[in-house]
Structure formats: C-alpha cells, structure tokens
Amino acid sequence: MTLAFSQVAIIGAGAMGRGIAQIAAQAGSQVWLFDTQSGASAKACEAIGQTWDKLQEKGKLSPETVASHKTRLHKAASLQDLCGCDLVVEAIVEKIDIKKAVFADLEKVVAQDAVLVTNTSSLSVTAIAAGMQHPQRFAGYHFFNPVPLMKVVEVIAGLKTDAAACQRLSDYARQMGHTPVQAQDTPGFIVNHAGRGYGTEALRIVGEGIADFATIDRILRDQVGFKLGPFELFDLTALDVSHHVIESIYRQYYDEPRYRPNVITAQRLAGGVVGKKVGEGFYKYVDGVQQVPAEPPVPVVEHIPPVWVSPRAARRSELLQLLKDLGAKIETGQSPSPEALTIVAPLGFDVTTVAVVDRHDPARTVGIDMLVPDSATKRRVIATNPATRADMRDAAHALFARDGKPVSVIRDSGGFVTQRVVATIVNIASDMCQQRVCTPQDLETAVTLGLAYPMGPLAMGNRFGPDSILEVLFNMQTVYGDPRYRPSPWLRRRGAIGLSLMHEEE
Secondary structure, eight states, X not given: OOOSOSEEEEEOOSHHHHHHHHHHHHHTOEEEEEOSSTTHHHHHHHHHHHHHHHHHHTTSSOHHHHHHHHHTEEEOSSGGGGTTOSEEEEOOOSOHHHHHHHHHHHHTTSOTTOEXXXXXXSSOHHXXXXXXXXXXXXXXXXXXXXXXXXXEEEEEXXXXXXXXXHHHHHHHHHHTTXXXXXXXXXXXXXXXXXXXXXXXXXXXXXXXXXXXXXXXXXXXXXXXXXXXXXXXXXXXXXXXXXXXXXXXXXHHTTSOGGGOXXXXXXXXXXXXXXXXXGTBSSSEEETTEEEOOOOOOOOOOSOOOOEEEOTTOTTHHHHHHHHHHTTOOBOOSSSOOTTOEEEEOOSSSOHHHHHHHTTOOGGGEEEEOOSSOGGXXXXXXXXXXXXXXXXXXXXXXXXXXXXXXXXXXXXXXXXXXXXXXXXXXXXXXXXXXXXXXXXXXXXXXXXXXXXXXXXXXHHHHHHHOHHHHHHHHHHHHHXXXXXXXXXXXXXXXXXXXXXXXXXXXO
16 A cells, blocks of 8 residues: 655644654654753654553554564754655644644745644634745644544645645545545634534533423433533643633624633633532542532322323324323313313424413413434433423422332423534534535544544434524524524525435535
8 A cells, every 4th residue: 555645744742743653653653752842852752652662551452563663753953854744744733823834844844745734623724824934835734632543534625725635635534544535724623513413402401491401411412412511521631722612603603692601611610610620620520530429319290190292293193192191181172171280392483382372271282392303212302391380390200210210300401411412513514515615425424533523413313303403593593582503505505495403405
C-alpha cells in the first residue's frame, strides 16, 4: 500500500498532537513532532511510546510492531527540521493570529507541493489561509479527542482549497484507520454544528424550571438511547471548552436563535464548576465517581380513578392498549366524567394549552409523551400543568409505573423533554443539509462516530417521522413565539411530501 503521505509533521505536542502523531506512525509514516515549549516534543514521544508499551503488555501489539512504530517517531528541534515533510498538521492553541503566523513561517520551509492543515475545531479555515502564498494546498483536518479512539476526522475545504488535497487527506485518514467526512468551511463544521441541538435545548428546559439536570439525563438516555445525558456530557467535556464552543458558533452565525447560549453555563463557568475534571459540574464527583441523586419513589395510591383519553392524543390506539395492559378502567364517552383522570398526549403543545383549548378540567388533566412508541422506551414521561391536583398527578404516576417501567414527572412543557430535544436535533441537521454543509450521509456518519448518538439525526427524524417532528416544531413555535423553532425548509419539504429525511435531492 502506498501511503498518501510518507513524511508527516505535527506542530503541537499536546493531547491532540500526540494522538495524531500516534496514528500517523502506526499507519507507517515517518512522523516529526515539534513544539515551541522546551522538552514538550521529547515528553510527547515518550508518552506515545509508553502507550504502545501498554498495548504490547495487553497483547494487542507485538514487540516487533512496537519497535517499528518507535523508529518512525522523531523529535523536531525547529520548523526547519520539517522541510522534507509532505504533510504538516497544526494542532496548537485556538488563536487565529498564532496559527496564521505558524503557517506563514512554514511556507518558507516546506516544498510547494506539501499539504498544510489545521486541526481547528472552531475557526474558519478560509480565514486562517488568508494571506498564504499557496492557499490551494491548505485545508482543515479536524480530529476528535482521544484521537486513537474517536474514529472520525472532518476534512474541510476553504474557499481556495484544491479538491485533490481534500481527496488525498481523506485517503490518508482511511490509512490511519479513521473515517473521513467532507465538510464545507462553516462554523462548527459538522460535528460541533450538529451537536448544538442536544445540550442547548436541554439547558433551555432546565432554565424554564420544567425538570432538573438528572431527570433530563434519565429521560434522554432511556427514551431515545443516548449513552450520556446532555449534562453528563457537559461534565465530561467540561464547560471551559463547551461553553466557548456554544458562544463561538452562535456569534459566527450572527446570533442565529437556534444556537443561543444559556446563562446557566456562563454562570457555572464563572464559578469554576466546569465538570468532572475539577470534581464538580452538574453532578458532584467523589474519587471520580459521579454522584447521582435518587429518583423520586412511585407514590402509593389506594384508588386510581377511571381514565379518559383525548381523541387527539398522539399514538392514541397504542396509549389505549397500554392503559388496558396496566389494568386501567377506561372511559369511552365523548367527554370525561367528573371523577376521571384525563390523559392528553400532545406533540409540541403544552398540557395547559391542550386542556384550555379542548375544554378539559385542568385540575384533572395530565399529559404523557408518546413521540416514541412505548415499546421502544425504557421510561415514561408524564407532565402536569399548574392546576393539576396532587392526587391526579400521583394517580397517573402510580398507574403508568404499574409494570415496573420508570416514570418521570415533569412540570408543564411545550413538547416534553424528548420532543423538544429530538425536534431541535433533527431541525438543525436538516438546516445543515439545506446549507449543504455536507452530504446527508457524511452528516450521519460524523454524528454517530463523533458524538456517539444512538443514530444519526436524520435517522432519528426517520424513526419518529418527519410529519411528527414538524408538528412538534410548528406547535412549539406557536407556544413560544420563538424563531429558534422555525422548521428548516429542507425538513418542511420532506414532511409535506412524505420523503425520507435521508433522501438526497437531485
């Protein structure tokens, strides 16, 4: 196999630079590590060697392979030592003036046909290339931490980048064992852009007093299948990183409402409560172990009243069957009796609005989220409205928990937790397709590999139905009057004519 790049330089010996150097050497390239900090390159080479030694101890690498890898890893004393490299990867601090200065110096050293790339996660590739003598050989090459384990890399073309350079970078990514995805030079590229819907909408839900951090995490893990809830993820990535990414993308899109930051993360960042690495974030950590508050117990209810289900409830037939399976006494009249517990299952609308518009007694009305089929979830979510009586709330909780499935009770919300977060994720992804940031296929690949979602955002939209997602968005826009829930034209077209979200336009 002929390597796309045989002589590779990495500028920056931090965690990202070390990771890239490791997989490049493993691919068979000669690798030079350079860092302006004295001794940093030597420490990085030593650390990489220790990683290989540990893999040998575990039986994952042979002694011969480790020895071969180590012979390909070199320390560089100056930029001049990189003159023979055909690929130079910059992985330094996210400051555009420093990056531009590095590349200006590099162009004086390397050959004209050498490819130069930046590992930036948030800066414009075109802006970094501005002023370069040969911007056509410059691109973004965004890896994710930890590099050896996160098997995706974004290949980003600037305005003047030669397509052949991007193809060569994609080929090399595969040779290093990674999956390349092609992205346009837009704020956040693919992964950081698509990821805006998960955490930012969860922060809005907390800010509205609908549910606490732990409850939201439980709901999104159990109803949709996310490996980590949004607040667990914030703690893992740390707010000193995450908050700045949120603000950066928001500002680069000229204050687009969909990406609006939240005062909650700004306040916690200011207070130093940034996540697991400092022992406290949205959760506390004792010896690195997350401390999770206990779930509220299922209330003990002696008498559960008869149940009446709104004729406009989402998945009404499934809901009725569920209630039968749970042993509920179901009323079948056109309206509920004075004793009945009224169950509504709206998409996008809050329970209060449904109770008022449909003339139900708010004191006896409780909502349930039926966006996801009950058979596909590990948790049920019910919502009260401000007038719901405590006995009706407790009766609904006890009833829906009869078979042992956990139940979360939240305060009145437009669209429930899962509805709001999923609809926002799908809408942002659809807008990325509208902008042609990348292909739908690369979007799905980047998100599943880079964010570890249970499925890509478009597959998520397909699973729950573009029409249902649109209904949630339209109704939330009505309730909130907020442009952040404005449906993407790409999504609207598919909802209108019933096309799969993964269908790509001609």
